Structures are given as C-alpha cells and as structure tokens.
Amino acid sequence: MLEVSVLKLLLVEDNPGDARLIEEALADAGDDNFELEHVEDLASGGACLDSVEYALVLLDLDLPDSVGLETFQQMRTHGPKTPFIVLTGLNDEGLALKAVQLGAQDYLIKGETDGHLLVRAIHYAIEREQTQQKIKALNADLERRVEERTQELAEANRALAHINEELRELDRMKTSFIRVTSHELNTPVTVILGMLSLLEQHDPEQSNSWERALKVARRRATSLKDLVTRILKISQAGEYIQRLDRADINPEKLVRRVASEAMPYITLRGQTLEVELTKELPLVSMDFAKILDVLLHLTMNAVKFTPDGGTITISVTPRDGAALLFAVSDTGVGFQKEDVGHVFEEFFSSFDSEHHSSGDYEFGKRGIGLGLAIAKEFVEMHEGRIWLESRPGKGSTVQFELPAEPTEAAEAE
Ligand SMILES: Nc1ncnc2c1ncn2[C@@H]1O[C@H](COP(=O)(O)OP(=O)(O)OP(=O)(O)O)[C@@H](O)[C@H]1O
Numbered sequence: 007m008l009e010v011s012v013l014k015l016l017l018v019e020d021n022p023g024d025a026r027l028i029e030e031a032l033a034d035a036g037d038d039n040f041e042l043e044h045v046e047d048l049a050s051g052g053a054c055l056d057s058v059e060y061a062l063v064l065l066d067l068d069l070p071d072s073v074g075l076e077t078f079q080q081m082r083t084h085g086p087k088t089p090f091i092v093l094t095g096l097n098d099e100g101l102a103l104k105a106v107q108l109g110a111q112d113y114l115i116k117g118e119t120d121g122h123l124l125v126r127a128i129h130y131a132i133e134r135e136q137t138q139q140k141i142k143a144l145n146a147d148l149e150r151r152v153e154e155r156t157q158e159l160a161e162a163n164r165a166l167a168h169i170n171e172e173l174r175e176l177d178r179m180k181t182s183f184i185r186v187t188s189h190e191l192n193t194p195v196t197v198i199l200g201m202l203s204l205l206e207q208h209d210p211e212q213s214n215s216w217e218r219a220l221k222v223a224r225r226r227a228t229s230l231k232d233l234v235t236r237i238l239k240i241s242q243a244g245e246y247i248q249r250l251d252r253a254d255i256n257p258e259k260l261v262r263r264v265a266s267e268a269m270p271y272i273t274l275r276g277q278t279l280e281v282e283l284t285k286e287l288p289l290v291s292m293d294f295a296k297i298l299d300v301l302l303h304l305t306m307n308a309v310k311f312t313p314d315g316g317t318i319t320i321s322v323t324p325r326d327g328a329a330l331l332f333a334v335s336d337t338g339v340g341f342q343k344e345d346v347g348h349v350f351e352e353f354f355s356s357f358d359s360e361h362h363s364s365g366d367y368e369f370g371k372r373g374i375g376l377g378l379a380i381a382k383e384f385v386e387m388h389e390g391r392i393w394l395e396s397r398p399g400k401g402s403t404v405q406f407e408l409p410a411e412p413t414e415a416a417e418a419e
C-alpha cells in the first residue's frame with residue numbers, strides 16, 4: 007500500500023472568518039493528508055517556522071504586527087526554503103504579485119478559493135519550491151565546481167609558467183654553453199694550426215724547434231680530446247653551469263706557455279713578442295685552462311690587429327691589495343673610439359663582413375666577435391675585472407686583474 011505522509015501547513019491569518027473559510031475549504035476537498043496549524047500574527051508565525059518544519063505557509067499580508075510585502079519578507083527569513091502562498095483581498099492583487107516576484111510560490115484571493123483549487127495550489131507550490139531548491143542546490147554545486155576547477159587551472163597555469171621559466175633558463179644556459187665551448191674548441195685548433203705551419207717551414211738544422219712544435223701540437227690535441235670528452239659528459243648530465251677548476255698556479259708558467267703557443271703566428275707575421283715578468287710572482291689560485299685561454303686570446307687579438315713587424319708585450323705584475331695584473335699590449339691599430347664601450351659584448355659586430363675570417367691571423371682579420379666577451383666572462387668568474395686602453399693608430403693594451411685570494415663565494419662555486 008502506498009504510504010502517504012501528512013503535510014504540515016501553517017496558516018497565518020488574523021481574521022477569524024477568513025481562517026475558517028480556509029479550514030472549511032480544506033475539509034471540503036476531503037484531502038485529509040493535511041495538518042493545519044493556525045496563528046494570527048507575524049511574531050507567532052515566525053516562532054512556528056523557527057521550531058517546526060512546515061510543508062507550506064498560507065500567509066495573509068495584513069496582520070496586526072506587520073502589513074504588506076514586509077510581512078512576506080519577514081516570514082521568509084524564518085523559512086527560506088518553505089513554499090509560501092500569499093492570501094490577499096480582491097484589491098491587493100498587485101501586492102500579491104510582487105510577493106510572488108520576491109519568492110512566494112502563488113497567491114490566492116480570499117473568498118474565491120474553493121477546496122479543490124486550494125489543494126491543487128498547495129501541491130503545485132510545494133512541488134515548485136522543491137524543484138527550485140534542487141535547481142539552486144545544483145547551481146551552487148556547479149558554481150563550487152567551476153570555482154574549484156578555476157583554482158586548479160590557475161594552479162596548473164602557475165606550474166606551467168614555472169616550468170616554462172625553467173626551460174627558458176635551461177635554453178639560455180645551453181646557448182651560453184655552446185658559445186663558450188665552441189670558442190674553447192677553437193683555441194687548441196688555433197695552436198695546432200700554428201704548430202703545423204711552423205713544421206711546414208721547418209729548418210732541418212733546428213731539430214729542437216721541430217720537436218718543440220710537435221710536443222705543443224700533441225699536448226693541444228690531447229687537450230682538445232679532453233675538452234670533447236668533458237662536453238659530452240656535461241651534455242649527458244644536462245648540467246650546463248660553467249665551473250672553475252682551481253689550482254695554485256705559477257703565473258710565469260702560464261705566460262711562457264702562451265708565448266710558446268702564439269709564437270708560430272708571431273714568427274709568421276714578423277712580429278716581436280716581449281715578456282715582462284716581475285721577479286718572484288706569487289702562486290695564484292685560478293682555473294689554469296680558462297686563464298690560459300684568456301691570455302692566449304688577447305695575444306692572438308694583438309697578433310691580428312698589429313701590422314707585420316709590430317711588437318706585442320705580455321706582462322704580469324703583482325698589484326697592491328694582493329691582486330695580479332696581466333697586460334697584453336701591442337703596437338697595432340688600436341680600438342676604434344666608437345667600439346671601446348662595446349668590445350666586451352658578445353658577437354660585437356661593428357666589423358665589416360669583408361674583413362670577417364674566423365681563425366685567420368692575417369692583419370686586421372676579424373672573427374665572430376666572441377673572444378673578448380668570453381675573456382670577460384672567465385675573468386669575472388674569478389671575481390676579477392678586465393678593461394682596455396686604446397691609442398688609436400698606435401696600439402692598445404688589454405689588462406685584467408685577478409684577486410690573489412678567492413673570496414668564500416668564489417670558493418663555494
Ligand atoms: N688588440 C686589438 N687591437 C685592436 N682592435 C682589437 C684588438 N682586440 C680586439 N679588437 C677589436 O675588438 C673586436 C672584438 O674582439 P674579439 O676578440 O671579441 O672578436 P674577434 O677577434 O673579432 O673574433 P673572435 O675572437 O670571436 O674570433 C675585434 O673584432 C676588433 O675589432
């Protein structure tokens with residue numbers, strides 16, 4: 007058997023005649039599934055709604071303690087999910103309609119209500135309110151999910167932006183790595199080529215220089231091989247940070263090495279190389295390969311930008327404040343005035359493409375413009391500084407200074 011639950015109704019009506027009419031209409035309809043409770047003012051109606059859950063409220067808008075729309079609005083605060091049917095006189099239909107706009111489910115005109123109409127209105131009102139409440143709940147749920155999803159998306163966006171930044175950083179590091187290593191690869195090749203040209207012009211009487219050239223070429227070929235192995239390891243590990251491989255170095259040994267490696271080009275160009283060393287230079291902590299690269303590069307620049315027969319001077323002096331000063335001077339063309347502020351920028355390109363010839367050491371041949379930028383990078387990795395002085399038409403001096411004692415920050419690298 008179908009079980010029908012009893013619906014509790016609340017009637018708020020101060021006029022006993024009107025209240026009786028409602029009670030009679032319900033009785034007439036013969037629907038005894040309703041249980042009607044009757045109160046006569048707003049205060050009692052509100053108190054009832056606060057304590058009991060009603061299936062529906064039948065509400066007269068004109069009560070002793072409240073009049074008009076206010077009555078509905080007040081009662082609604084006590085039963086925000088309860089369906090309301092507003093009871094109104096013939097003249098108040100407009101007011102009743104406003105109550106419907108504000109959330110009442112229906113209105114009935116007093117005296118025109120028979121039992122069947124009333125029961126139907128009650129059932130419809132209950133049904134509509136339930137549907138509206140479901141829609142509201144669904145909407146709220148949907149909004150909550152949209153909000154959650156929006157937050158998730160914002161979170162995912164932030165994560166993506168972060169990954170993007172990391173990828174960009176990796177890309178920057180890789181680009182810088184390629185730039186530096188291609189330059190580093192070039193250095194031993196330059197030395198080997200120099201030694202080969204020495205061997206080509208070799209005088210059989212001087213087996214000494216022949217042996218020396220072979221020795222240097224072999225040493226540089228080995229360093230080239232080591233460099234390639236290091237590059238492969240770095241790219242396998244995906245760790246593109248340039249690190250210093252420090253040791254205590256005798257600056258004289260470094261300069262002698264540069265002089266012997268640059269010598270074939272100096273000889274070819276009929277230039278003179280002078281080495282000025284202060285006696286008893288201190289051992290200095292540095293990455294030998296990198297500072298050798300810097301000094302050799304400055305010397306090769308001097309060779310390129312000094313006419314045949316010119317003089318190149320490499321000097322090392324201890325400086326006040328326990329620093330070491332390296333200088334490479336030449337009697338060449340000097341830096342052009344407008345270039346001086348830019349030559350340490352990478353791919354410095356004021357050069358005329360007709361004069362561009364990488365790896366070529368004839369007078370005035372410019373390369374790709376990386377050498378000085380990388381020299382600056384290597385010197386700064388040692389916490390040193392590099393600068394130049396130019397005497398246009400007469401020559402130039404590029405100097406760099408290394409701190410004798412690395413700071414703790416540099417040590418931690
Ligand atoms: N000793 C020098 N005298 C005059 N100009 C120089 C000297 N050294 C460098 N320059 C100028 O500075 C520019 C930049 O030098 P850098 O060593 O960076 O590049 P590069 O020698 O042209 O090419 P790369 O070194 O990449 O093969 C040179 O092209 C040249 O114009």
Ligand SMILES: [Mg+2]
Pocket residue numbers: 303307373376377378
């Ligand atoms: Mg150069």
